[in-house]
Amino acid sequence: MSVRAPGRRVAGRLLHVGVLVFFTGALAFPFFWMLIAAFKQNIDLYTVENNPFKFNLPPTFEHVRFLFTQTRFLRWLGNTALVGGIVVAITLLVAVPAAYSLARLTGRWGERLGIAIFLTYLIPPTLLFIPLSRVVGLLGLQDSIFSLVLVYPSMTIPFSIWLLMGFFKSIPRELEDAAMVDGLTRFGAFLRMVVPISVSGILTVVIFSFTLVTQEFVYALTFISPEANQMIGVGVPIFLVRGDVYYWGSLMAACLVASLPIGILYNLFLDRFIAGFTFGSVK
Amino acid sequence: MRPAAAPGDPGQGRFLGVAMFAPAVLYILLLIAVPFGLAVLYAFSDARIGSTSFHLVGLENFRSILQSPSFRKALRNSIVFTLVAQAIVIVCSNILSIALEKPFRGRGFVRFLILLPWVAPVSLGTIGWKWILDSIYSVITWVLVALHLVKPFNTPMWLGEPHLAMASVILVHCWRLIPFSTVIMLAGRSAISKEIPEAAAIDGAGFWRTTFQINLPMMTPILSVAVLFGIIFTFTDMTVVYILTAGGPYDSTQTLPSLAFATGIAGSDLAAGAAISLFLVPVLVLVAYGMLRLAHRAEVV
Numbered sequence: 001m002s003v004r005a006p007g008r009r010v011a012g013r014l015l016h017v018g019v020l021v022f023f024t025g026a027l028a029f030p031f032f033w034m035l036i037a038a039f040k041q042n043i044d045l046y047t048v049e050n051n052p053f054k055f056n057l058p059p060t061f062e063h064v065r066f067l068f069t070q071t072r073f074l075r076w077l078g079n080t081a082l083v084g085g086i087v088v089a090i091t092l093l094v095a096v097p098a099a100y101s102l103a104r105l106t107g108r109w110g111e112r113l114g115i116a117i118f119l120t121y122l123i124p125p126t127l128l129f130i131p132l133s134r135v136v137g138l139l140g141l142q143d144s145i146f147s148l149v150l151v152y153p154s155m156t157i158p159f160s161i162w163l164l165m166g167f168f169k170s171i172p173r174e175l176e177d178a179a180m181v182d183g184l185t186r187f188g189a190f191l192r193m194v195v196p197i198s199v200s201g202i203l204t205v206v207i208f209s210f211t212l213v214t215q216e217f218v219y220a221l222t223f224i225s226p227e228a229n230q231m232i233g234v235g236v237p238i239f240l241v242r243g244d245v246y247y248w249g250s251l252m253a254a255c256l257v258a259s260l261p262i263g264i265l266y267n268l269f270l271d272r273f274i275a276g277f278t279f280g281s282v283k
Numbered sequence: 284m285r286p287a288a289a290p291g292d293p294g295q296g297r298f299l300g301v302a303m304f305a306p307a308v309l310y311i312l313l314l315i316a317v318p319f320g321l322a323v324l325y326a327f328s329d330a331r332i333g334s335t336s337f338h339l340v341g342l343e344n345f346r347s348i349l350q351s352p353s354f355r356k357a358l359r360n361s362i363v364f365t366l367v368a369q370a371i372v373i374v375c376s377n378i379l380s381i382a383l384e385k386p387f388r389g390r391g392f393v394r395f396l397i398l399l400p401w402v403a404p405v406s407l408g409t410i411g412w413k414w415i416l417d418s419i420y421s422v423i424t425w426v427l428v429a430l431h432l433v434k435p436f437n438t439p440m441w442l443g444e445p446h447l448a449m450a451s452v453i454l455v456h457c458w459r460l461i462p463f464s465t466v467i468m469l470a471g472r473s474a475i476s477k478e479i480p481e482a483a484a485i486d487g488a489g490f491w492r493t494t495f496q497i498n499l500p501m502m503t504p505i506l507s508v509a510v511l512f513g514i515i516f517t518f519t520d521m522t523v524v525y526i527l528t529a530g531g532p533y534d535s536t537q538t539l540p541s542l543a544f545a546t547g548i549a550g551s552d553l554a555a556g557a558a559i560s561l562f563l564v565p566v567l568v569l570v571a572y573g574m575l576r577l578a579h580r581a582e583v584v
Contacts, residue, residue, distance in 0.1 A: 019382040020393060023375070027462060028396040030411035031403070033422065037414060045420070052422045098307035101300045115578050117307070119571050120315050124519035126540035127564070130547040130557045131321035132314075134330070154314035157307055186299055215404045217522040218540075222548055233406045237526050248414055255410055259403035266402035267395050274470045278508050 031256065038063055038253035045249060063249030072227055073254055076235035079145050083231065084213040086149045091156040091209045092202065098157075099164030100190055104173070114165050121158040125218040133222050147223040148231065152216065156209040163208065163276040167201035168194065204272040211266050214258070232258050325557035332551035344558040353534045357542040358562065360449070364538060365517045368456040372513055373506065375457070376464035383465065384472050394466075401462035409526040412455050416441035416527075445535030448528050452536050455523050460516060464509040471505025507577055511570050518566050539563055 036052075037045060039059040050056045067073050102110050102117075132151060141147035171194060179189040195202070213231075220231040227239045236254045240247055266273075329340050348354045383394065400408055415422055418440050427433045442448050479501070480493050488497070521540035524530060530537035530545060537545075539562050547556015 016382055016385075019378060023379045023382070023461070024393055024396050027400050027458065030408060030415060030458075031399055033415055034411050048419060048425075052420075052425050094306045094310055097303035101303040105300065115575065117311070119574065120311055122515055122567060122571060122574070123315055123319070124515065124540075124563065124567075126519050126521050126543065127322060127560050127567070128315065128318040130543065130553055130560060131318040131325060133332075133548060134553065135318065135321070151314060154310060157310055161307060186296055211402065217404075217406045217525075218544070221525075222544070233404045237406045237410045246414075248417075248420075251410060252414060255403075255407040259399070259407050262404065263395070263399050263402040267398055270398065270466060271470075274466055277512065278467060278470055278505065 031259065034252040034256040034259075037248055038250075038256055040249065042249065063247070064253045066247070067250040067253050067257075071240060071250065071254075072230070072235065073232075073240075073257075075228060076230050076232045077258070079229065080214055080232040083145050083148050083152065084210045087152045087156060087213050088206050088209045090149070090153045091160050091205065094153065095157050095160035095164060095205065096195070096202065097190075099161045100168050100194060102161065103165045103168035114162060117158050118162045121155075121162070125155070125216070129218050129222045132219070136223050141223070143224050143226055143229060145224070145229055145231070148213075148216075148220060151219055151223075152209075152213055155216070156205075156212055159276065160205040160209060163205055163272070164198070164201055166276070167198055171197065201272075204269050207265055207269045208273060211262055214262050322557045322561060325554050326561050328554050330553040330557075332548070332553060340554075344555050348555055348558055353537055353542060354559065356534050357530075357537040357539050357559070360536060361518055361538040361540075364449075364453055364456060365514055368453050368460065368517050369510055369513050371453070371457045372460045372464050373510065375461050376468055376509065379461065379465045380468035380472060383469055397465065398462045400459050405459065405520075405522045406526055408459065409455055409523050412451070412458070413442070413527060416451055418443055442528050443532055445532055448532060448536045452524055452527055455527060456517050456520070459523070460513050463516075464513060467509040467512070468502070468505060471502055471508075474505075475501050504577055504580065507573060511573050511577075514566065514570055519563055 039061070040055060041057045041060045041062070044050055044055065044057045047056075102114050104110075105113070136142055136147040136151070139147075139150070141150065175193055176186065176189040179193045180186060184192060214233060216231075217233050220234045221238070224230060224234070227235070230239060236251065236258065240251050240254060326344055327339050327341060329336065329338050329343075379397070383390065383397075414420070418438075421438075421441060423441070424433065424438045428435050428438065433439060439447055441451050475498075480497050483493050483497050519540060521538065521544055524536055524538050524541040525544065528536045530541045534542075539559055543556045543560040546559060547553050550556070
C-alpha cells in the first residue's frame with residue numbers, strides 16, 4: 001500500500017459519504033415523499049406556492065382514516081394475503097419434492113433439468129397473459145381471485161425448485177442412507193430427515209413466493225375487474241383513483257403501508273435470493 | 284458412477300423420483316408451455332374477446348402490426364428503454380456497490396433503504412413517482428422554480444411531453460433496477476479474491492491498470508448476471524409504463540408489452556395482441572442463451 005497524503009484521504013472519505021448519501025437519498029426519496037403526503041392536509045398538499053418539504057398546516061390522520069374506512073384497502077390486503085397463503089402452500093407441495101428428486105438425480109441430467117426449470121422462470125407474464133385470459137375464462141375463473149391462485153404458482157415454482165435444489169445438494173446423502181438402514185423408506189427419510197433440517201431453505205421459498213404474489217400486476221389486472229376482488233398491487237393504483245381525481249394523500253398512505261412490511265420481510269432473506277439469482281457464478 | 288441409492292430395490296427409487304418430480308413438470312407444461320403454444324396459435328388466428336369464431340389467417344396479424352406506426356414506436360421504445368436503462372444501471376450500481384463494500388456504521392439500514400425500490404411492489408412505487416412527476420404539484424418542478432431554473436407559468440409537463448415522458452419511464456426503470464443490480468454486484472465483489480489485486484498493487488500496477496486488467500475481468504460473470512436479469516425485467520415490463528403514462532402521450536412511451544395489453548385485452552383483439560407479445564421472444568432466447576453459457580462456465584469451474 002502506498003502512503004497517501006492526508007488531504008487525499010479526506011477527499012476519498014468525503015467522496016464515499018457523498019456517493020452513499022446521493023444514492024440512498026435518490027432511491028429512498030419516493031418513500032419519504034409518500035410519508036410526507038400521507039399526513040398533509042389537502043389544502044397544504046394542493047397549494048402550489050407552499051414549500052412542499054414542510055408541513056405548512058398541522059399534520060392530519062384524515063387520509064389514513066379515509067383509506068381504512070372509506071375504501072376497500074383492507075379487503076385488498078385480505079385478498080392478497082389469502083392468495084399469497086394458498087400460492088405458498090401449492091408452491092411448497094410441488095417444489096419441495098421436485099427439488100429433492102432433482103438434487104438426488106445422479107449424473108449431469110439433474111443439473112441440466114434444473115437449469116431448464118430455472119429458464120422457465122424467465123418467461124414473463126407479458127408473454128402469456130393473453131392466452132391465459134382465455135384459459136381462465138374457459139375455466140369459469142374470470143374475476144375470481146382463484147384465477148390467480150391457479151396461475152401464480154407457475155411463476156413461483158421454477159425459481160423455488162432452483163433455490164431448494166441448491167439447498168438439498170448441500171445435505172449429505174449418508175444422512176438418508178443411515179435413516180433407510182434404520183428401516184425408513186426413502187420417502188420417509190425425505191420427510192423425517194431432510195425436510196426438518198431444510199427449514200431455512202423452505203422459509204426462503206415461502207418469503208420469495210409471497211412477495212412475488214404481492215408484486216405481480218399484469219395477471220391481476222387482466223383477469224380481475226370487480227373492485228372488491230382486487231389484489232393490493234392493482235387495487236391501489238387503479239381503484240383509489242375516482243374518475244380523474246387522484247386522492248394523493250390516501251394513495252401515498254396506501255403505497256407506504258403496503259410496501260414497508262414486504263420490504264422488511266424481503267430484506268431479511270435477501271442474501272439467499274441473490275445466491276439463487278447468481279446461480280453458481282459467485283462461489 | 285454410483286449405484287442407485289435405494290438399498291434392495293433400485294426400481295422403487297426411480298419410481299419415487301419420477302413421482303416427486305412429475306407434479307412440477309405438469310404445472311409448468313400446463314401453465315407455461317401450453318399458454319405459450321396458444322400465444323403462437325392466436326398470433327396466426329382471428330381470435331377476439333367475446334367471439335367464438337376462430338380461423339387461422341396466416342401472417343395477416345403480423346402484416347398489419349408491422350404496418351402500424353404504434354407498433355414501430357413500441358418496438359423502438361422497448362429497445363431504447365432497455366439499452367439506456369441498462370447502461371445507466373450498470374454504471375450507477377457499480378459505483379454504489381463499491382461504496383457499500385466497506386463496512387461502516389448503519390450499513391444494514393442504508394442497505395434496507397437502498398433496496399426498497401426493488402422489494403416494494405412495482406405498481407405502488409410507480410404511483411409514488413406519478414405524484415413526484417405530477418403536472419401541477421411536482422416537487423421537482425417546485426425545486427426548479429425555487430432555483431429560478433424554470434418559470435412558474437411555464438413548467439415542464441413531465442409525463443405530458445413525449446421526450447420528458449420517455450425520460451421519466453427510463454428514470455423509474457433505473458430507480459427500480461439499481462438496487463437489484465447493486466446487491467448482485469456486492470455478492471460478486473465479496474466473492475472475488477482480495478489477494479490478486481493486492482499482489483498486483485505490490486508488483487507496481489496502478490489504480491487504472493488494476494481496475495481494467497484485473498478487477499473488471501474478474502467481475503465479468505457477475506456483471507453479465509446483473510445485465511441479463513436487467514434486460515428481462517425492463518424489456519418485458521408493462522407495469523411502469525401502464526401506470527406512469529399508459530403509453531401516452533401519442534404512443535410516445537408505448538412498449539411491446541403495454542401495446543400488447545392495449546391491443547389484446549383493452550382492445551379485445553387477442554390475435555394481434557398475441558402477435559405483438561411474440562416479439563419479446565427473440566430477446567428472451569438471447570438472454571436464455573447467455574444464462575446457459577454462464578451456468579456452463581460455473582459448472583466447469
